[in-house]
Amino acid sequence: MSTDNTPEIVLALEIDDPALADRLAALLGNVAGLRLAGPGEQAAATIVARDPRVMPEDIALTQRELDVLALMAEGASNKMIARRLGISVHTVKFHVGSLLDKLDATGRTDAVAHAARRGVIEL
Amino acid sequence: MSTDNTPEIVLALEIDDPALADRLAALLGNVAGLRLAGPGEQAAATIVARDPRVMPEDIALTQRELDVLALMAEGASNKMIARRLGISVHTVKFHVGSLLDKLDATGRTDAVAHAARRGVIEL
DNA sequence: TGCGAAACTGGCCGGGTGGCCAGGACAGGG
């Protein structure tokens, strides 16, 4: 282990906030075994931090809406969702309607896309 | 600077390669001012390293299918897609059918989710 | 020159979707 057969790990930075980028660069610059990638250099991994101001606060979704949303993201139909959650199709449609409203979406596909963009769900 | 009023930077890991993940976690675990996020914890930045072997080759989608897919991800209906692309609704449905087939999806919502997961489209 | 792939269009139809109406149960706060 002393004679390092594992090469340095090259990290790239993709950080919107300049202050955070500076702090991270300063911290990581002194870590043995790590190196920050130069411009255009191929990196083993990338540190990503998108500007949080883009999505100020998460939309207030109830637990049941989150349940329905997660199943929607799996491509489940209202009938399937109803079966999985043990509720009626009408109730599912009710929650879907609320989701479309809160997420400002025109349909279930749009709702899933919006939710994913805002980090409400993970694809 | 010595008495640092800036809190630790919380980093999340999204790394497909377990070996790389371990090495990074070990290296970063000892850096003062840094901390790795727990499960589900909100992180200031994320270290991403997608294993290219996980998705060997992108699914062969035609240009038109990509057009339709992009509009689907915007939540557009078949009618809207038809108008935007200047083609008939039938043709849109034809391409959507091909997409469902190639992406192994059960519906348009599922198709968009799969495509986003595989990096075919960006949300 | 033939041949397949891609793109495009049409009709038909069962089932899914979303919007609207209405209502009930149940917990928590003013």
Place this chain on the structure above:
DNA sequence: CCCTGTCCTGGCCACCCGGCCAGTTTCGCA
């Protein structure tokens, strides 16, 4: 106690979606 929010259910209906059938044109490649 009433009011609000969440969750749940029902019916009704116009529309959309996806799958099936069929066909055309255009293009590049063998």
